[in-house]
Amino acid sequence: EVQLVESGGGLVQPGGSLRLSCAASGFTFSSYEMNWVRQAPGKGLEWVSYISSSGSTIYYADSVKGRFTISRDNAKNSLYLQMNSLRAEDTAVYYCARVKPYYYDSSGYHAPYYFDYWGQGTLVTVSS
């Protein structure tokens, strides 16, 4: 069974730092692209960051670029998000999400553009 379990959330002051972790199990973690997606209280979903299976390719949303760093340790089946210079608007539940891999079938090519498994989320609150 695929499982993604986030941890590391909590209350932090503006300007502070926090490191989130996502422990993966039930699949070959090193073969999958991963993402962080967040959701502010009562709001919609916002993509935060992407990392390729090897960790060699990384992308960020403009809202976190230069402040957040995504990384992974395939030997430990873990995904991380280092969050620095936190702001009140970073307050959200942070989800790790696995990318559904591409495949071919009778209807053609299916792109690796979607999130097929999500963790339960960890709440980050930025407040003084």
Added chain:
Amino acid sequence: EIVLTQSPATLSLSPGERATLSCRASQSVSSYLAWYQQKPGQAPRLLIYDASNRATGIPARFSGSGSGTDFTLTISSLEPEDFAVYYCQQRSNWSYSFGQGTKLEIK
């Protein structure tokens, strides 16, 4: 950046009725669009990908259609467990975006 606009914001229907949710992209995303369902206190769940393919374990009452800029999620006959918030999502130029969501509530 591609913006996804969902309508309506809220849809009030009764169990057994048909639900039609819309997602419009600010520019073409071909057929690379997904739909997710989210219930209170839960993570989102992938329902539909590539505009019309049901994800594993998703009931046949859920269907998706569309291409280019206009997409539709249809629930043929609403079950009590279908009342939730629904999001569309796309990826382009190594950036992902979600629509703002449609809340499907019991009338």
